[in-house]
Amino acid sequence: GAVVSQHPSxxxxxxxxxxxxxxxxxxxxxxxxxxxxxxxxxxxxxxxTSNEGSKATYEQGVEKDKFLINHASLTLSTLTVTSAxxxxxxxxxxxxxxxxxxxxxxxxxxxxxxx
Amino acid sequence: xxxxxxxxxxxxxxxxKTATLTCNYTNYSPAYLQxxxxxxxxxxxxxxxxxxxxxxxxxxxxxxxxxxxxxxxxFHITASxxxxxxxxxxxxxxxxxxxxxxxxxxxxLQVIP
Numbered sequence: 001g002a003v004v005s006q007h008p009s010x011x012x013x014x015x016x017x018x019x020x021x022x023x024x025x026x027x028x029x030x031x032x033x034x035x036x037x038x039x040x041x042x043x044x045x046x047x048x049t050s051n052e053g054s055k056a057t058y059e060q061g062v063e064k065d066k067f068l069i070n071h072a073s074l075t076l077s078t079l080t081v082t083s084a085x086x087x088x089x090x091x092x093x094x095x096x097x098x099x100x101x102x103x104x105x106x107x108x109x110x111x112x113x114x115x
Numbered sequence: 116x117x118x119x120x121x122x123x124x125x126x127x128x129x130x131x132k133t134a135t136l137t138c139n140y141t142n143y144s145p146a147y148l149q150x151x152x153x154x155x156x157x158x159x160x161x162x163x164x165x166x167x168x169x170x171x172x173x174x175x176x177x178x179x180x181x182x183x184x185x186x187x188x189x190f191h192i193t194a195s196x197x198x199x200x201x202x203x204x205x206x207x208x209x210x211x212x213x214x215x216x217x218x219x220x221x222x223x224l225q226v227i228p
Binding site: 042049 | 149151156157158159160161164204206215216217218219220221
């Protein structure tokens with residue numbers, strides 16, 4: 001079945017530093033990848049939609065200069081949290097969708113803690 | 116704006132019974148509706164997708180219905196087991212490519228042995 005991986009699974013960083021999270025589709029080509037953020041006991045909130053080879057589409061209220069998304073290939077998308085602050089601490093989850101079906105497959109998530 | 120409501124934040128049922136979870140949506144006409152399972156600290160796992168022209172879909176002990184008139188989907192787990200305990204999310208989706216998916220807050224199911 002379709003597998004999506006994320007790396008790292010958790011990261012702790014100091015305030016002001018940047019953190020890069022990778023999302024890979026391992027056994028299929030993902031024309032579209034999505035990035036979500038989830039706070040405790042809350043729903044997944046879509047941050048941005050990323051299509052291979054084009055600029056990401058950000059949801060309202062998400063700062064594109066703070067959350068840099070790159071989808072350079074059909075199997076890899078990256079999210080960089082720039083100048084991270086404690087309020088950016090959250091669970092970041094990516095998902096990937098193949099062009100042949102509309103099923104979204106999620107990565108295991110990355111727990112970011114900013115001190 | 117689009118709104119997704121799932122019947123309750125928590126549902127407790129006895130092992131062996133059928134669990135029924137509800138998903139209602141407003142201001143939206145999705146072409147598909149997906150159901151996911153999420154365990155604590157993990158990403159959601161895809162379970163079933165049902166299309167607007169399908170009334171019902173089954174997969175092993177799972178059954179999903181989709182009523183576009185009522186704007187509602189029901190998710191059933193028959194012969195529930197403690198291992199089914201998790202949060203279940205519904206996610207309506209529009210047709211065509213590059214459509215974003217909006218998630219409900221989910222229903223936390225607890226199956227009691």
